[in-house]
Amino acid sequence: MRRRDDRRTRVRACLGAVAAMVLGLAGCTDVSRETPPHRVAKAAPGSAGPASVEGLDDCTTDGVAFRVEVPPSRRGDRAGFRVAKVVVTATGARPCLLDRAPYVHVRIAPSGATIVVNRPEPRSSRVVLKPGGEAAAPLYYTVVRPKGRRHRNECGPAADGTATVALTEGPVSRSASIGGPGGKGRARLVLCPDQAEVGGFTTVPRR
DSSP states (O other), rough: OOOHHHHHHHHHHHHHHHHHHHHHHHHHHHTTTSSOHHHHOOOOTTOOOOHTTOOOOOOOOOEEEEEEEOOTTTTSSSEEEEEEEEEEOOOOSEEEEEOOOOEEEEEEETOOEEEEEOSSSEEEEEEOOTTTOEEEEEEEEEOOOSSGGGGGGGSSSBBSSSEEEESSSSOEEEEEEEEEEOOOOOOOEEEEEEEEEEEEEEEEEEE
16 A cells, blocks of 8 residues: 555656646746847937928028027136037927038137138038927037247137027027027126137937
8 A cells, every 4th residue: 555655656756746837838938938128129319300391391591590509618718628518409390401511600809810610521411400499519618828929819709799500501690699508698608719619410309
């Protein structure tokens, strides 16, 4: 009797092991049928793909407004590197495409010389500018100390507190006020020859 009981016990143990293996395989099969995470991942929001820019015209200078924003600095007019930004606002009724850096012209005092700021390769990433929307381009500049009296008038602030900005190189341009963040108040933008460069536009989130 004991031998029969032992056999039954061993048979049951074997059957239990087989059943566990079958269930384990079934479980593995279910997991393998799940959709891999990379296949359900969505595209990053805000990207301007070919479909979103197809059929859009380039933004034109006469269809936008500009302003230059200069953050406050403890350095004042002292030598050093700074970053301002050129903000463009769409004034038209249809979306348009920004695909290049702006051209910035600043007449400085007291010399009255005009400093032209752009970049060697004006093309930049594509930005869709919607009606009323804004985009900003960084304006990198360095204030340098004049070397002797001969060069003391080469650097200077914007003569009338404004700059002239265009989207393409040519006769059409627009006046841009120079102010603080958000275009509030007035700010001092000091430029020196060959010491400034402007980058490409990126979209400014709506508030």
